[in-house]
Amino acid sequence: MTTVGTRTTDLVPRRWSMAMRITTGAAMVAIVVVLVVDATHIDLLGWVVAVLTLLASGLSWMILAPIGCARYREYRAVIAAPVVVIIGVGLVWFGVPEKIGWWMSASAMTEAAHSCRESEGEWFGVIRTTGVRPDDGGCQFTIDDMAILGGLAYFPPGTQPPDHGGRGYQPVYTPYDGNWYRFAVTMHDHP
Secondary structure (H helix, E strand, O other): OEEEOOEEEOOOOHHHHHHHHHHHHHHHHHHHHHHHHHHHOOOHHHHHHHHHHHHHHHHHHHHHHHHHHHHHOOHHHHHHHHHHHHHHHHHHHOOHHHHHHHHHHHHHHHHHHHHOOOEEEEEEOOEEEEEEEEEOOEEEEEOOEOOEOEEEEEOOOOOOOOOOOOOOOOEEEEEEEOOEEEEEEOOOOOO
């Protein structure tokens, strides 16, 4: 113990400092993985592992934070992990990774859409698709996003995607960017 003015504080043990650094580092890595998965649409497994890592980091933080604040007065070390998580969640909430991923991939996808050659599993910029095929008068880029069949579709200038009237197993298109539309295949009829 050292005396600082009229307050007594314990020296911060190395094991607490290391545990808090590991907790904060794991949270940072998990947030980076979530941001990359959101930008590239890599797969669901990366997102699940990142969320589980965030949950484990949160549990560790809930144990370490009260000890660090009450016993060692280590407020900066305690606040780092929540700040990282809040910033990362905010970026995902406002769609920043997806917008950056689209910005980095739009020209490659548009170029591929002009020829629209059918293919399986290709990268266009930083976005990974599971398939490309001509359909509905445009070009569909299937992206496995959270186990939902859908993706992005390009329609030439002056054309619109068809409205299937809510019939089951048909793509439903919503505007995305210019001649690009987001599509999802509905699995049931809509009245």
